[in-house]
Amino acid sequence: MITLENLSKSFGSNHVLRDVSLHVPKGQSLVVIGGSGSGKSVLIKCILGLVTPDAGRVIIDRQDVTQTDRASLLHRFGMLFQAGALFDSLPVWQNVGFRLLRGPDSRKEVREIAIEKLRRVGLEADVADKIPAELSGGMQKRVGLARAIAADPEIIFFDEPTTGLDPIMAGVINDLVREITAEMGATTITITHDMSSVRAIADQVAMIHDGIVQWTGPIGTLDRSNDAYVAQFIAGRPEGPIATIR
């Protein structure tokens, strides 16, 4: 469903992505792992069109979207941002129903849909009228998740879904991501360096280091990988090919 072919992106002399090629079949969950600054977020932004790649192609359903108007495809995407990226000035239900409010549904209908989505991520209806600043970090993540799934997208991106959360809340978010994407049949790409997320969410794993895909394979083979980079990353060891000062 999503294919990246030789994707490259540089910012000045900093080569963030170098000939990255990946494929995510429909309904599958790819988790991209890698250290901070390895190019994971830029990868997603290239797919979304938030960053224009210098070279390479992004193909979605056999259509090269690097050559087309990305805006027409965005209604098929949902995105959970690392820090939530909730709109401060809007109440929670308007954040969740933001895209739907620009559609044919009435505000009353959108509010009902938003409350239903909030319930799906484990939040009560009374959260709907709060503003994002009144919520805890975990609740903001849930609202971000509700917003990502509000319009029932076919493709969902998760950027560090558990960053900044305690282990219990991280586990809750991981389970929600897994359950919801499975019941929606969505194709997902998740960026994380949290190994508990990797094990909970992934069908496939790709490790990016220094802008290149260092290793890729099914989740079941991750622990048996002979790749020194993957082994160091999984174990969280300072010793190994991945420099600790980047």
Place this chain on the structure above:
Amino acid sequence: MMRFLVWIGAAVLGALAALGRLIVFTGSTLRHLVTPPFYAREFGNALFQIGFLSLPVVGLTALFTGGALALQIYSGGARFSAEAVVPQIVAIGMVRELGPVLVGLMIAARVTSSIAAEIATMKVTEQLDALVTLSTHPMKYLTVPRVLAATLVMPFLVGVGDIVGVMGGFIMGVERLGFNGATYLQNTVDFLEWRDIVSSLTKGAAFGFIAALMGCYYGMGSGRGAMGVGAATKQAVVAAAVLILAANLFLTEAFFSS
């Protein structure tokens, strides 16, 4: 010598690049201004924030300035026995010059800074990216409603500033300087021309456009982190203030050069 020339060249290129970016941003704003979708709710909110909530600061600024202007003209005019022209000079000074310029600068301080800080914070917290992923163009959703609202509401604010400023002079003239109230008002009305009022309101619209545009431009171009937001806010206010004063000169030339 060579190093100096390199520095000059880099500065000129940098300034031209910045000017080019600003022109492109302005063109993009104008293009989005006339193409759907339009966000009426955002526009209404911007009208309220920029227009209604600015009334106190505009009124107080104009009131104190009008009063001080009356005092200055009276004491200065006394040197050549021209104390009687206080109503006329206050009227022409407030309506032609001080009203639009002071309201413009107060809006730059209050509105430009607020817009720049808000949009810059949205940028560093990825809210602008979130807008894009939700099929909403940030220029249409953030820039157009604010620029349009500021352009439309500023003539009204300037009108209020002009009236309150004249009233400040009136209060000072009558209560402190011994002018007859009816005569003061009659002199004010008789002396003002339609051209004075039209120029004042036109300046207001131009200054509103500049103030909101600068807030949006520097907010959207903000750097990372708290320093980026701070720098964007500062640059937006400075740019808006300088451009308002420059535009004032050109508009004054256009209206009153003959």
